[in-house]
Every structure is written in structure tokens, then in C-alpha cells.
Amino acid sequence: MTSMKFSKLCMAGVSVLALGGCAGGFDLGAASDVFRRDPIAVPSIDRQTPDARGVITYETYQVVVARAGDTITTLANRVGISPESLARHNGLPLTYAPNTGEVLALPVNVGGAVAAGPSGWSEDIAVSAIENAGGSSGSVGSPTDPIRHRVESGDTAYSIARQYNVSVTALASWNGLGPDLAVRPGQQLIIPVPDTSIAATPPATPPAATPPATTAVAPPQPPASTTTTATATPPAATTPPPAASTARFAQPVDGTVARGYSASNEGINYSARAGAEVRAAAAGTIALISNSTGGLGTIVLVRHDDNFITVYARVADVKVSQGQSVSAGQVIAVVAPADNPTLHFEVRRGNTAVDPAPFMR
Incomplete structure (x- = not known):
């Protein structure tokens, strides 16, 4: 397996002092101001479909995927192992109720064919694509043997995702x-595998590079001036809020948009002064407060109605506690000190990041 330590980032014309030193672990988030961008997550392939038992067999390990209503006992019985060994291997009590779709590592091989990978996947191309996109602190796994990460105390989903550039x-x-x-500490996570077919594709030409002359020679339009304007400047490619949802969120901080939503930035970055109040974008419940090691600093998650979650990252002086109910506009933290202070704000529906813009009021 090709190793990617990316030592060249320590010599890319940036001083050791500016980066805080690469020897102790390169913090992409802390160096984002130096590179003028956040880390770019490389697109991933879909996880393989489990067999009839819910088992996915990789070259060096196996996992079982929980179904609705599963328990440790039903999972273990389905693959022919003891519930005690499955629970112990995953650091769980026998009474644990897994999420639908949750992956648990198997302590022994229970048989099965190794999962196939997509045709055309190339580790060399994937490595090159990740290097060009900003790097990763680990190796690149293959579709038949993805990397596993054992969760340590202080890890979050965000810090792990940024650690592996996914x-x-x-x-x-x-x-x-x-x-x-x-x-949870001790949990074994499968790291998504890069999608070579997408990662290796050269980036599209930015809109600014499109010759403006195209508009000038457009055929005459009806008298209404708004028609011409609409032809010259296409509307932003945003997805309107689902008709069934009435969710609306207020801007969480007094500041300006430094970076909008995109495939490589699953939210909005607001430029604001350090110490500026960070407010709950809508009423909800504090779902999580955690410290990230992946460049986002302290993170606060607020759960709202309609399965929405808002995320507030790079904050400090958190004024709420997990499980607490908060009202819309309530101060939950302040913007953390930094050379260029920013608040990273996300809107998620379930696990999926959505463009916050259509939901803002």
C-alpha cells in the first residue's frame, strides 16, 4: 500500500514557523490561511453492498452491517459467533442497540468472498489526486481493503474525515x-476509498474564465431588461428547500461570507471578529460539543425539527451544555481567536450536508 506522508508540504515555500512544524503532525486546518483554502475532500466510491448475512468481506478483515431492529445478539447469531465476542471486540455492552446501517467489526473470519472493487480503480491515480487536492496524513486504502481507524479519545467524525481527506x-x-x-473511543471506522474516476478528473474551468464576449453577441431579447440580465448571469445552482419542510435558519454570526458552500466546503465560512457572538440559527437541542483535531477547533452541533442539524465550528467559550434546549438567536459560543477568525457553519439533513443558502432567512 502506497504511503502518503506528504513531507513535501513542509518544504513548499512555507516556513516551519508558519506551519507550526510538520514533524509533530501537519495540521491542515491551522495552515489553511497560509494556503488560502481549507483542505479539499476527495470524492469517494460507494461502500460495497453486504451479503445476505449483512457481512462485507475485505482482504484483511470483515464487518457486519446492522439492520433495523438488530441487537448485538441478533447480529452475532446471524453470522455464527457469540454475542459476547462481538460486543467485546467493539467495546460495547451486550445491551447496545446499533443504528440501522451501523458497521461493527467482526472478531473472527466468518467466511465469504472478498468484496469486489469498481473497474478501473487505480491506487497510483488516487494517491496523485489526493496529493494534488491537499494531502492526507494516512495511506490510501483500496476498495478490497479500506483503511480502518480506531477512534481515540478526543476524535470526532469531523477530525477523522479531515485526517484522511474524506x-x-x-x-x-x-x-x-x-x-x-x-x-466512541475504541470504535473501528472504515475510511471511505477515493473515487479514481472523479478524483483524477482535472478541475473544471472557473466561471471567470468564460469569455464575456458570448453575452455580447447573443440574439436580441424581448424588451424586458430582466430577460437580458437572466441570460448574462445564470442563477446560482442551489437546491430549493424541500416543499414539505418549513425549516429556516438565521445567520449565526455578524460577519461576511468568506467562502460559500461547495463540494469541498460543506457549509459557509463567515469572516468575523474574534470573540463575536455565535448564535443558534434556530431553536433546537445541543446534540454535541467536541474538540476537533482536524482544523475545525471546537464544534457545537444543534439538532432541530425535520431531522435538521446545524454545525458551528472554530468557536470558543461555549456557553451551553450537551442536551440543553436553546432558542433561536441564543448565544451558544464566540468566534475563536485566529489570525483570520472565521466561523464554519453547516446545515445537515440527517447525515447529508446541504447548501445552507436556500434555508436561510
């Missing part, structure tokens, strides 16, 4: 994480 949405989908994206 989308937190893909990490949650591959492992069946709950809506609050909670992970």
Missing part, C-alpha cells in the same frame, strides 16, 4: 453513524 458525509454513510455523527 467527506464527513461519506464517513458517516460508510459506517452508519447517527444523525449527531457521534463516535
